[in-house]
Amino acid sequence: MTQFNFNNELSGKIALVTGGTKGAGKAIAERLIQAGATVIITARNLPEEENPNLNFIPADLSTLKGTQKVVEDILERYGRLDILINNLGSSETPGGGFAVLTDEDWESTLRTNLLAPVRLDRGFLPQMIDQGSGVIIHIASIQGRLPLYDSTLPYAAAKAGLINYSKSLSNEVSPKGIRVLTVSPGWIMTTSAARMMERIAESSKGTVEQATQSVMDALGGIPFGRPAKPEEVAEFVGFLVSPRAGYLTGTEYVIDGGTIPTI
Template identity: 50%
Template sequence: MSTTDRDRLDGRRALVTGGSKGAGKAIAARLRELGADVYVTARSMPEGYEFPDRFIAADTSTSEGTDLVARRMTDSGGVGILVHNVGGSSTPPGGFAVVTDQQWLTEVNLNFLGAVRLDRALLPAMVGSGSGVVVHVTSIQHEMPLYEATLPYAAAKAALRTYSKGLANEVGPRGVRVNAVSPGGIQTEGYEGFVDRVADGKGLTRDEAKQDILDWLGGVPLGQFARTDEIADLVGFLVSDRASAIMGAEYVIDGGTVPTT
């Protein structure tokens, strides 16, 4: 098998959740470049979307949304590559005391249970065929939780990381590889929205809010957050045959943010 063949994903059907913007959009584009037949799901299809027949409008933080996506993918013949990229935080600043039960449930459903439900629906077919790859996009916040405005997000991503490792141990012997990618800060529209929330909540300018975020993280040695295409390149590698011996692993891509302990 040539080097090129080991990178290619020709003939494989992929699903990327949260694939309409940011890192998810970049991941979907990268998998297409490598030859995969890529389906994307998000809450709404962007205007002028290039692949409308490969887009599933659904809210995967709900049971109804994951059921819809699972039915669509099953009707299309199932998936061989599943990338759980969807995630985010809408928690207001203020620390643990201001977070309501509903906000906790919102974050857990979006960042953890959506992936659990889709895996439960789609992985049995992978196991039955003896092949498949799953990537859970978690966060360095499972290791470095930021309490001011994203504690529920951090806790949900910690749950996803633990679940991902256990799932890998279960399905790996049956031919399905499961790995996790844990980004630090990413240069996305979502990050810019988070900056706005911190600025508004703390009465800061946007530049001050960005510095505040870097201070929470203890600094980023690389000096900048990762680009979306860098996240996509890592995922493209992990779902390829080049990574055929990698299973149950976590790849941190954070510019050196997480310190050695």
């Protein structure tokens, strides 16, 4: 039976985590460092905290120019990429349903949540195929299955597209040695989410616990009783990119504490 050293199981591997400066992306990057990988992160803004073990490339991945910059910089400096974590995702559209959404709302959301990973995959896959190995993780969302139409309709549609694309891509490149997987988290209690709970509590003159419960109720409830921690998502991603998960590809994994009420 193969024995694995979990502390150094990614030693010698080059990994990129998009949106890696905060939240789940930051936790994933730190988890990959612990496993021995050389980790590059990219985002529009500087990291929340300086970490000398992380290599930062500033870029706006919602643009073709931004994704090309990241691909060229990494291949020029490191010569290859072994692990690609397409974690970047955001929704900045207004609430109010379909009627308030403009073409720009739709296009900007699709560029960030769908086209950015498509472009990065396209940039790194030829080199991965040449070396006969690589792992691509697409961080989607349970909104791909459970959309909140009032506030995040374009985001939910983009993530549904990402899940479908990820499965299709895995069918094409898995025979060439590239594993492609999707991770769909539910609500994650990031630093920004915690601040939002504080604002809700202040405006409603309630407690942070009450604010958190109100959001869980809006999601239809979380049977586990709380949001996920960024480190919990990171730990699972760390497993998926490791040799221990070497037979896994083409699958979507949901991490939502039981939020989705159906099979």
